[in-house]
Amino acid sequence: MKTASLCGITMALTLALGCSNGPEELAEEAEGFALLRHDAATLEATYHSGGTSVRALLVESAPNVVEVTYDFGDPVIGFRVDYNQGEGHFMPSGSPLDAAQSRLISGLAEGIAKAVPEQDTARSRVEDAAVRQTTFMQIVPVGEALTPYRYVAERGWVHISCTCGSQNIGGYTRQAGRGCSCTGGSGQGCKGRCGQGCGITSTPNCVGSTAYTQDCAKHDYGLGSFAAASDDYSFASNNCSCSGVGSCY
Structure with missing residues (x-):
């Protein structure tokens, strides 16, 4: 190519x-x-x-x-x-x-x-x-x-729960889901989101998609490549709604 x-x-x-x-x-x-x-x-x-x-x-x-x-x-x-x-x-x-x-x-x-x-x-x-x-x-x-x-x-993606908690993210169990405090103990919140993360103290608007998937969660934890999450970012449907302007998502 x-x-x-x-x-x-x-x-x-x-x-x-x-x-x-x-x-x-x-x-x-x-x-x-x-x-x-x-x-x-x-x-x-x-x-x-x-x-x-x-x-x-x-x-x-x-x-x-x-x-x-x-x-x-x-x-x-x-x-x-x-x-x-x-x-x-x-x-x-x-x-x-x-x-x-x-x-x-x-x-x-x-x-x-x-x-x-x-x-x-x-x-x-x-x-x-x-x-x-x-x-x-x-x-x-x-x-x-x-x-x-x-x-x-067509290779598909696997949505995870929007509710922050311990989840199967494709062979691993990690905390993932919506919320600025959903950090898994380190880094930004909103683990598993195919888009911009959020900090513990910040409350940003919705930026990016509101799709939460296994591949995006694996990438967030350093367990999967950015390339493996490509289709999730581009094509995955938004399974978690945004909770509004000025609030965590």
Whole structure:
């Protein structure tokens, strides 16, 4: 499989918005989140902090097919998510993701979450993909060489209970479920959530999906790879409702 660049991930992106020259274009922009374009078929946004930037570009190139690019200049990380076929492609290009670049994703995810409807049923296909794939980017490993791979929804996922408690997460028993205090004794709460976690003292809005699955829980505990959770992040149905703005989920 050929790896992706922002100009080559698909012809659809080029025709829709043209080529980006990467973070150099953003050098004079203000710190923080900026929504550059947002319509039924396109979402483009940037997040700039401390001299580093990421540009997210999502285009629905065909009905229910979304091309996604996160351009750090180097690396460029792309996805192609085909909801018709139930398959996705992870397409990294360039150097490993570094810690400063990874930190940009949280700000980007929060900005996108505020720019789209909170409830997933009210989102367009591009909006939902923007939320899900950006939160997936939060678990892409830092400092590791990334290779392309394909993932498919037909392999399925196993939902876990929304109620925090000791659960079977696929060969292991760990605490998982909703709640900022559902940490399993360490790290962030909301263990098993296929999306941004939550801290013990913070009460964030719903960011990402409200799907809780075994593979996402295994990843949260370091028992499974980020790649194994790819289909859960992109395709798993939301089995746990959000309890509202300003509350733990």
